[in-house]
Amino acid sequence: MVNKIFVGLIGYGTVGSGTVETLIDNQTTIFEKTGVELVVKTVCDLRIDELKSDEYVKRIPVHTKNVDDVINDPEISIIVELIGGYEPARTFIIRALEAGKHVVTANKALMAVHGPDLYKAAQKTGTVIGFEGSVGGGIPIIRVMKEDMAGNNIESFKGIMNGTANYILTEMEEKGTDFDTVLKDAQQLGYAEADPTFDIEGIDTAHKAAVLASIAFSTLVPFEKIYTEGISSIKPVDIEFAKKLNCRIKLLAIAKKHEDDIEVRVHPTIIPNSEMLAQVSGVFNAIEVQCDKLDKTLHYGRGAGAEPTGSAVVGDIIAIARDIKSGGSKRVPVLGFNKEYTYYYPVRDINDIESSYYLRFSAVDETGSFGTIASVLGKHGISISQAIQTSAHNPGNTVPLVLMTHKVEGRNVTKAVEELGKLDVIQDETVVIRVEGLE
Amino acid sequence: MVNKIFVGLIGYGTVGSGTVETLIDNQTTIFEKTGVELVVKTVCDLRIDELKSDEYVKRIPVHTKNVDDVINDPEISIIVELIGGYEPARTFIIRALEAGKHVVTANKALMAVHGPDLYKAAQKTGTVIGFEGSVGGGIPIIRVMKEDMAGNNIESFKGIMNGTANYILTEMEEKGTDFDTVLKDAQQLGYAEADPTFDIEGIDTAHKAAVLASIAFSTLVPFEKIYTEGISSIKPVDIEFAKKLNCRIKLLAIAKKHEDDIEVRVHPTIIPNSEMLAQVSGVFNAIEVQCDKLDKTLHYGRGAGAEPTGSAVVGDIIAIARDIKSGGSKRVPVLGFNKEYTYYYPVRDINDIESSYYLRFSAVDETGSFGTIASVLGKHGISISQAIQTSAHNPGNTVPLVLMTHKVEGRNVTKAVEELGKLDVIQDETVVIRVEGLE
Numbered sequence: 078m079v080n081k082i083f084v085g086l087i088g089y090g091t092v093g094s095g096t097v098e099t100l101i102d103n104q105t106t107i108f109e110k111t112g113v114e115l116v117v118k119t120v121c122d123l124r125i126d127e128l129k130s131d132e133y134v135k136r137i138p139v140h141t142k143n144v145d146d147v148i149n150d151p152e153i154s155i156i157v158e159l160i161g162g163y164e165p166a167r168t169f170i171i172r173a174l175e176a177g178k179h180v181v182t183a184n185k186a187l188m189a190v191h192g193p194d195l196y197k198a199a200q201k202t203g204t205v206i207g208f209e210g211s212v213g214g215g216i217p218i219i220r221v222m223k224e225d226m227a228g229n230n231i232e233s234f235k236g237i238m239n240g241t242a243n244y245i246l247t248e249m250e251e252k253g254t255d256f257d258t259v260l261k262d263a264q265q266l267g268y269a270e271a272d273p274t275f276d277i278e279g280i281d282t283a284h285k286a287a288v289l290a291s292i293a294f295s296t297l298v299p300f301e302k303i304y305t306e307g308i309s310s311i312k313p314v315d316i317e318f319a320k321k322l323n324c325r326i327k328l329l330a331i332a333k334k335h336e337d338d339i340e341v342r343v344h345p346t347i348i349p350n351s352e353m354l355a356q357v358s359g360v361f362n363a364i365e366v367q368c369d370k371l372d373k374t375l376h377y378g379r380g381a382g383a384e385p386t387g388s389a390v391v392g393d394i395i396a397i398a399r400d401i402k403s404g405g406s407k408r409v410p411v412l413g414f415n416k417e418y419t420y421y422y423p424v425r426d427i428n429d430i431e432s433s434y435y436l437r438f439s440a441v442d443e444t445g446s447f448g449t450i451a452s453v454l455g456k457h458g459i460s461i462s463q464a465i466q467t468s469a470h471n472p473g474n475t476v477p478l479v480l481m482t483h484k485v486e487g488r489n490v491t492k493a494v495e496e497l498g499k500l501d502v503i504q505d506e507t508v509v510i511r512v513e514g515l516e
Numbered sequence: 517m518v519n520k521i522f523v524g525l526i527g528y529g530t531v532g533s534g535t536v537e538t539l540i541d542n543q544t545t546i547f548e549k550t551g552v553e554l555v556v557k558t559v560c561d562l563r564i565d566e567l568k569s570d571e572y573v574k575r576i577p578v579h580t581k582n583v584d585d586v587i588n589d590p591e592i593s594i595i596v597e598l599i600g601g602y603e604p605a606r607t608f609i610i611r612a613l614e615a616g617k618h619v620v621t622a623n624k625a626l627m628a629v630h631g632p633d634l635y636k637a638a639q640k641t642g643t644v645i646g647f648e649g650s651v652g653g654g655i656p657i658i659r660v661m662k663e664d665m666a667g668n669n670i671e672s673f674k675g676i677m678n679g680t681a682n683y684i685l686t687e688m689e690e691k692g693t694d695f696d697t698v699l700k701d702a703q704q705l706g707y708a709e710a711d712p713t714f715d716i717e718g719i720d721t722a723h724k725a726a727v728l729a730s731i732a733f734s735t736l737v738p739f740e741k742i743y744t745e746g747i748s749s750i751k752p753v754d755i756e757f758a759k760k761l762n763c764r765i766k767l768l769a770i771a772k773k774h775e776d777d778i779e780v781r782v783h784p785t786i787i788p789n790s791e792m793l794a795q796v797s798g799v800f801n802a803i804e805v806q807c808d809k810l811d812k813t814l815h816y817g818r819g820a821g822a823e824p825t826g827s828a829v830v831g832d833i834i835a836i837a838r839d840i841k842s843g844g845s846k847r848v849p850v851l852g853f854n855k856e857y858t859y860y861y862p863v864r865d866i867n868d869i870e871s872s873y874y875l876r877f878s879a880v881d882e883t884g885s886f887g888t889i890a891s892v893l894g895k896h897g898i899s900i901s902q903a904i905q906t907s908a909h910n911p912g913n914t915v916p917l918v919l920m921t922h923k924v925e926g927r928n929v930t931k932a933v934e935e936l937g938k939l940d941v942i943q944d945e946t947v948v949i950r951v952e953g954l955e
Contacts, residue, residue, distance in 0.1 A: 099667050099809045109734060110666045112854045209664070215810045217656075217664035225648070225656035227549045228538050228830030295548060353816060356795045363814075370538045371654040371827040374817035375802075377792060378810065388810040391667030405844020415551045 079402045083118040084394060085147035085178075086137075087169055088160030089128055092183050092210065093120075095387025096157060097133045100394070107391070113398045121147050148173050155397055157390060158182040167191050174198040174206065179401075181393040183210030183386050186275075189284035189300045192291065196411045196418045205400065206411055207393030212285040213238060213362050215385030216378040217392070222292045222366070223413030229368035231293040233333040235513065238285045240360035240380045241269045241276035242308050242328040246345075247358040250316050250325065256309060268360060278307030279328060279343040286330035289364070290341045294334045295414040296422035298341060304427035306344035315437060315508060318479050319347050321465060324515070325355045331513065338423040340430050347435050347512045353377075428488035433462070433512040436482065436490075438497070439475040439505035446502045447478065453500070457493035459485050462516065475504045481512065518841045522557040523833060524586035524617075525576075526608055527599030528567055531622050531649065532559075534826025535596060536572045539833070546830070552837045560586050587612050594836055596829060597621040606630050613637040613645065618840075620832040622649030622825050625714075628723035628739045631730065635850045635857045644839065645850055646832030651724040652677060654824030655817040656831070657803050661731045662852030668807035670732040672772040674952065677724045679799035679819045680708045680715035681747050681767040685784075686797045689755050689764065695748060707799060717746030718767060718782040725769035728803070729780045733773045734853040735861035737780060743866035745783040754876060754947060757918050758786050760904060763954070764794045770952065777862040779869050786874050786951040792816075867927035872901070872920065872951040875929075877936070878944035879917040881910045885941045886917065892939070896932035898924050901955065914943045922955065 084100070086093055100107070100117055108114055119139040120128075128134045139146065147156055148169070156173040158180060160166050166187050173180050175198060182188070188195070188211050199206040209219045213236070222231065237243050241263065248259045260277065263269035275281040283305040290298045308328050319326050329346040332339065348355050353375045357363040362380025367373050379385035400408055412418070436454075440446045451461060463481040482490075494507045523539070525532055539546070539556055547553055558578040559567075567573045578585065586595055587608070595612040597619060599605050605626050612619050614637065621627070627634070627650050638645040648658045652675070661670065676682050680702065687698045699716070702708035714720040722744040729737045747767050758765050768785040771778065787794050792814045796802040801819025806812055818824035839847055851857070875893075879885045890900060902920040921929075933946045 095809070103667055103669060103809070106669055107667055109853050109855065110662075110849070216813060217660045220664055221656045221660065223549075224835060225659055225828070225831045227834045228542055228546055228827050230542060230545050295545075353792070353795055356792055368827065370534070370542070370823040370830075372818050372821075372824055374655060374815070376813070376815060378813035382811075384809040385811055388667050388807065389664070391809075392664045395666045396663060399847050400842075400844060403839075403844030403847040405839060405842030405847060408838050408842040408844060408847075410549070414548050416548065 079113060081114045081116060082155060082398050082401060083116050083153045084155045084157060085119040085121070085150060085153040086117060086157045086159065087121045087144055087147055088158065089120050089122040089134065090159060090161070091383045092386045092390065093159040094133065095383030096159065096390045097137070099384060099387045099391045101133055101136055107395065111395055111398050111402065113402050115394060115398060118153055119147050119150060144169055148176050148178065153178065154401065155179045155181060155394055157394065158184060161186070163187055163190060167194065170195055170206070171198050174202050174204050177202060177204060179205045179397045181207040181390055181397070183208065183390055185211040185281065185284040185288060189287040192288065193297055193418050199411050200418065203407060205397050207396060208288065209393050210386045210389035212289050213364055213376070213378070214380040214382060215388045216362060216364065216376050216380065218289065218364050218376050219292060221376065223409055226366070226368055226371060227413065229370045231334070231366060231368050233367045234289065234293055234364055235354060236286070236330045236364035237327055237354060237357050237362050238282045238330050238364065238380060239276050239328060240362055241273060242282070243357065243362065244268050244360045245277065246308060246311070246326055246328065249311070249313060253313055255313055256311060277309050279305040282328060282330050283343045286332055286341050286343055290332040290339065292413050293332060294339050294422060295412070295416065296339065296420055297418060298424065299421060302424040304342040304344065308345050311345055312508070314477060315510065318437065318465060322347070323350050324348060325350060326510065327354060329513065335425070338425045340425040342427060342430065345510055347510055348514050352514050428486065428491065430487050431484045432487065433484050433516055434482040434490055435510040435512050436480045437508040438478045438503055440478040441502050441504065442471045442474055442476045449500065449502050450478070450497060453497050454480070454493050457489045459489055459493055481515070483516065518552060520553045520555060521594060521837050521840060522555050522592045523594045523596060524558040524560070524589060524592040525556060525596045525598065526560045526583055526586055527597065528559050528561040528573065529598060529600070530822045531825045531829065532598040533572065534822030535598065535829045536576070538823060538826045538830045540572055540575055546834065550834055550837050550841065552841050554833060554837060557592055558586050558589060583608055587615050587617065592617065593840065594618045594620065594833055596833065597623060600625070602626055602629065606633065609634055609645070610637050613641050613643050616641060616643060618644045618836045620646040620829055620836070622647065622829055624650040624720065624723040624727060628726040631727065632736055632857050638850050639857065642846060644836050646835060647727065648832050649825045649828035651728050652801050652803055652815070652817070653819040653821060654827045655801060655803065655815050655819065657728065657815050658731060660815065662848055665805070665807055665810060666852065668809045670773070670805060670807050672806045673728065673732055673803055674793060675769045675803035676766055676793060676796050676801050677769050677803065677819060678715050678721045678767060679801055680712060681721070682796065682801065683707050683799045684716065685747060685750070685765055685767065688750070688752060692752055694752055695750060716748050718744045721767060721769050722782045725771055725780050725782055729771040729778065731852050732771060733778050733861060734851070734855065735778065735859055736857060737863065738860060741863040743781040743783070747784050750784055751947070753916060754949065757876065757904060761786070762789050763787060764789060765949065766793060768952065774864070777864045779864040781866060781869065784949055786949055787953050791953050867925065867930065869926050870923045871926065872923050872955055873929055874949040874951050875919045875921065876947040877917045877942055878914040880941050880943065881913055881915045888939065888941050889917070889936060892936050893919070893932050896928045898928055898932055920951065920954070
């Protein structure tokens with residue numbers, strides 16, 4: 078009977094410390110729930126000398142800078158990788174799996190870009206790789222899709238999957254401040270990193286969307302095929318117009334399964350306040366899932382942070398510990414389905430994806446402007462569902478004109494906006510934001 | 517290698533048909549996810565003769581009215597009980613477990629009241645009893661608590677767990693209609709049963725709270741100790757006052773773990789609109805959970821219905837099928853923790869539970885009324901955080917006076933209201949509604 082399982086940790090940063098704190102603080106609870114004593118035996122970190130005074134690190138018996146001390150330790154059965162980035166994380170995980178260790182990681186960038194290598198290594202060696210913490214931080218969603226929703230065809234999901242971006246959009250809305258100011262404040266408060274590119278440009282969200290879409294749609298999803306647009310160009314004026322429409326602007330990952338392909342995209346999106354997703358504010362995240370039988374669900378919580386993400390990592394460790402203790406193996410496939418991990422469902426090009434649109438033009442305030450714009454849109458098959466024009470009458474100068482469209486393919490909008498850009502009636506660049514849930 | 521698992525179904529009602537539809541419609545998907553063919557071999561229902569023309573029933577090989585044909589069939593390894601109620605459901609499940617069958621049920625009344633008998637039977641026989649569908653319909657919450665949150669101490673949860681009650685409150689709020697009218701409409705639309713007692717009086721919610729609190733707090737919870745108050749006495753005027761406070765009235769199950777005891781209670785509750793729970797409208801359900809590490813999460817979806825609940829039942833069937841296929845056994849304890857199922861954490865009496873309150877008095881409109889009321893409240897240790905008096909000045913007649921209190925024990929409110937009821941300054945009965953999340 079297995080009563081003690083040894084865990085080795087590679088990378089003692091934010092999530093690493095949250096994981097260790099959870100395992101140590103809640104040791105009794107975890108024992109009560111699993112019947113197994115989970116012991117963090119070894120911590121490996123290049124900064125281990127600086128970390129030695131940390132009260133939790135002190136309670137871990139073995140400290141090392143050498144990853145071999147973790148990977149080659151026959152007593153360790155679960156290795157937790159929390160160094161982040163592509164390399165050497167990828168190599169370490171593959172070596173660990175090949176050494177017969179189970180692996181837990183929260184590394185979304187790695188899973189999104191090199192996931193298939195890791196899935197195949199786990200499949201070949203009969204080991205488990207858990208990565209619940211890589212999507213939605215602490216929010217239970219990966220196991221939910223792989224287990225609770227296993228009787229369903231998952232048709233689509235929409236998610237707010239980056240706390241920094243959602244915090245910035247919430248602050249811009251509540252305070253009426255512009256993007257740069259809010260970003261600077263967020264950096265000072267520690268809600269945004271010094272280099273915030275991955276968060277604000279949607280790359281982090283796209284990593285998570287790639288991982289989640291793989292599980293949702295039972296396919297590999299090549300990360301580079303995900304259309305990704307960030308929030309750095311969102312202006313207070315657009316947030317104000319959204320308000321007039323009883324809507325909010327959120328950075329969403331949207332993924333849908335069609336008959337012959339899937340769509341996966343990340344971009345600022347206007348959604349009605351009546352949607353639960355619109356109510357997700359600040360650093361919180363949420364993922365809405367649509368299944369054929371279960372219908373709509375929403376899963377909300379902290380998408381980042383030491384302890385919430387640590388909790389997801391510990392959930393994976395516990396799942397593996399229960400597998401070991403129960404004597405079962407390969408209970409749930411790594412992506413939740415039993416196909417060879419070589420199968421790529423086609424990803425629809427962003428130009429072929431239908432959406433409703435919000436278009437804000439800087440239009441010259443003169444008779445006929447609206448007609449000119451509407452006729453160019455019409456020529457490209459774009460029909461208008463609603464127009465908002467500010468009341469100011471300001472002949473000869475530009476006024477913002479907002480047009481909401483019915484559903485149309487992306488390429489039509491691109492072409493129409495390009496053509497309109499050449500006309501004198503339009504000044505400045507036209508703002509294009511996709512809309513979900515209004516029709 | 518197990519490639520085919522036979523399922524027997526007892527009770528082909530709403531959830532039974534949703535379960536069979538899910539298993540049959542999504543057979544290919546389920547096979548892809550489990551590597552196992554799940555075959556519904558036998559359906560047992562007293563109305564089997566009437567059901568024979570049902571297109572799904574036609575596809576089940578064995579039809580019977582005799583439960584022995586399911587329980588004694590050596591080929592069947594998973595039995596699904598969906599007849600509801602206490603008996604004969606309890607006897608059937610215990611017989612099935614004793615016959616070495618795994619059992620899946622969505623029977624919340626049974627689990628709440630006779631759960632311990634079933635848990636013990638499952639523990640003794642080394643079988644699994646799954647009951648994800650018994651709480652929150654299709655919303656993944658039981659497995660989430662038992663697995664994803666296993667590294668946490670769950671501190672509390674609050675839930676909207678009855679779709680009928682939430683639909684009625686939502687309609688009352690949106691249409692300004694009174695309870696009886698909305699209930700009648702709901703019955704005509706099929707959202708409320710002919711005898712709606714369990715739903716509107718909070719009993720169904722209390723059943724679910726008992727089951728969920730057992731898992732959340734690692735204890736058995738005696739159902740009869742749960743304070744339960746329904747929504748039938750909620751008046752449009754109270755919904756209007758709640759609106760003025762930027763709040764809504766919801767029927768909540770509230771459960772909290774304290775150092776020496778737990779509290780579990782079901783009652784109409786005033787919550788601020790800024791809470792995600794306040795945004796849950798119509799027949800939808802949601803459960804908010806507070807963990808020590810994961811922090812706050814919310815789990816939202818359909819709390820009832822054939823296919824959503826069927827999806828939860830199928831999720832449990834799949835989990836058992838994966839256990840069987842992987843060769844593991846007793847992977848996760850029935851309530852998620854490994855204690856003897858004889859342990860009852862004390863349940864705090866409703867009179868000892870602290871809460872903020874909304875008190876609506878029918879006060880005689882005369883100088884000194886407010887002072888009289890405030891001084892009686894003060895005598896009982898109740899301090900007022902906010903007062904709303906309608907503007908109408910109507911000397912000698914009664915006007916509604918709403919007082920919001922700071923946190924105070926239930927017994928103090930009961931005593932104060934009783935004492936005030938004897939005074940001339942108060943006409944009619946005083947309305948008492950608990951408040952969460954305002955301070």
